[in-house]
Amino acid sequence: MQSRILEHYRRPLPRCPALEPLCRFNNYVKACLIQRYMRPGAQVLDMACGSGGDLKKYRQNGAGSYMGYDLVPERIEEATTRHRNTRCMFAAVFEVRDFAQALDLRSTYDFVSCQFALHYAWDTEERAMRVLRNAVDCMAEGAHFILTFPDYAEIVKQLFRMMVEPNKDNWVRWEVDRHVYRVGGPRHSLVFESPLPFLDFLRELEAKPFGRCYTYSQEGAVDQVPEYMVEPTRLHAMCGAVGLEVVFDGNFSRFNDPCPLGDGQSFAELRRRMGAEEPLDDEAKLIAALYRALVLRKPRAEPATLDPRGERGSSSREEERRQKRQRGDS
Numbered sequence: 001m002q003s004r005i006l007e008h009y010r011r012p013l014p015r016c017p018a019l020e021p022l023c024r025f026n027n028y029v030k031a032c033l034i035q036r037y038m039r040p041g042a043q044v045l046d047m048a049c050g051s052g053g054d055l056k057k058y059r060q061n062g063a064g065s066y067m068g069y070d071l072v073p074e075r076i077e078e079a080t081t082r083h084r085n086t087r088c089m090f091a092a093v094f095e096v097r098d099f100a101q102a103l104d105l106r107s108t109y110d111f112v113s114c115q116f117a118l119h120y121a122w123d124t125e126e127r128a129m130r131v132l133r134n135a136v137d138c139m140a141e142g143a144h145f146i147l148t149f150p151d152y153a154e155i156v157k158q159l160f161r162m163m164v165e166p167n168k169d170n171w172v173r174w175e176v177d178r179h180v181y182r183v184g185g186p187r188h189s190l191v192f193e194s195p196l197p198f199l200d201f202l203r204e205l206e207a208k209p210f211g212r213c214y215t216y217s218q219e220g221a222v223d224q225v226p227e228y229m230v231e232p233t234r235l236h237a238m239c240g241a242v243g244l245e246v247v248f249d250g251n252f253s254r255f256n257d258p259c260p261l262g263d264g265q266s267f268a269e270l271r272r273r274m275g276a277e278e279p280l281d282d283e284a285k286l287i288a289a290l291y292r293a294l295v296l297r298k299p300r301a302e303p304a305t306l307d308p309r310g311e312r313g314s315s316s317r318e319e320e321r322r323q324k325r326q327r328g329d330s
């Protein structure tokens with residue numbers, strides 16, 4: 001599977017003119033996250049940076065420095081050239097690396113990003129966990145980690161709809177020894193294969209949070225590339241286990257609202273500037289809704305306080321708990 005992913009991303013990535021408005025919308029979503037959660041001067045780490053498509057967004061938001069890595073040497077070469085040609089004010093380093101292997105990064109970052117890539121590491125729990133650990137290990141306290149990846153709930157919803165109302169783009173077919181489940185539209189598809197009939201197939205999907213693969217195709221751009229379902233309950237639990245808290249978690253369709261992040265901040269002007277106001281056609285809307293955005297934060301450690309005996313080391317919350325116990329509160 002990894003070799004198929006590598007093979008796909010080694011080729012020059014074509015653009016499909018019919019899906020240009022979708023590309024602009026996706027870029028707008030990423031720009032919202034960067035504008036909202038990155039502070040000017042931040043040291044940025046871009047895991048799976050591809051050909052550096054987000055460099056301009058970081059320039060516009062005043063990044064202090066940038067480190068980008070990607071599995072594919074051709075993309076890293078392109079990103080390096082793009083940085084040279086983009087007149088970025090910040091220094092950037094690009095390296096070929098697998099974000100699902102131990103990285104041992106020596107620097108600390110204020111802002112970490114993993115765009116449209118997390119699902120490639122969801123083949124095993126070990127690799128998935130490694131991505132999160134790689135991020136958290138190099139994040140400064142208070143740093144944000146932004147991610148975009150396929151939305152499990154939306155895909156399951158589409159599978160159900162396919163069973164209830166099959167049509168020419170959404171169908172199930174029996175092929176010698178397996179069922180083929182297809183959801184999507186004329187210009188894109190997600191295809192699952194399983195020996196199991198529908199309800200058992202869904203049950204297995206739920207029971208097995210890693211390695212649940214489908215192939216994704218998008219006209220003129222992606223041809224049957226394997227991707228893995230990222231099951232959200234397990235993902236949230238894993239984030240908690242490495243000490244990351246969830247700040248925002250929402251489907252891309254929320255970004256049609258001028259204030260998508262739930263804090264009253266409007267991005268209408270950004271959307272206009274990025275030329276992403278054009279309404280998406282029905283299929284592009286479907287593709288956009290296949291994705292979700294997740295924002296995580298590494299909490300700041302609680303400051304050490306002097307306890308009543310004048311000794312250092314107990315945090316304010318510990319102190320509060322100690323006082324409660326003394327008062328006999330539950």
Ligand SMILES: C[S@@+](CC[C@H](N)C(=O)[O-])C[C@H]1O[C@@H](n2cnc3c(N)ncnc32)[C@H](O)[C@@H]1O
Nearest residue numbers: 009048049050053070071098099115116117120
């Ligand atoms: C859809 S592209 C997104 C690129 C970029 N983040 C963006 O938003 O424009 C996915 C990228 O993930 C990279 N990728 C896939 N698996 C990877 C891995 N294990 N380690 C690092 N990069 C990986 C691919 O090479 C590709 O450049």
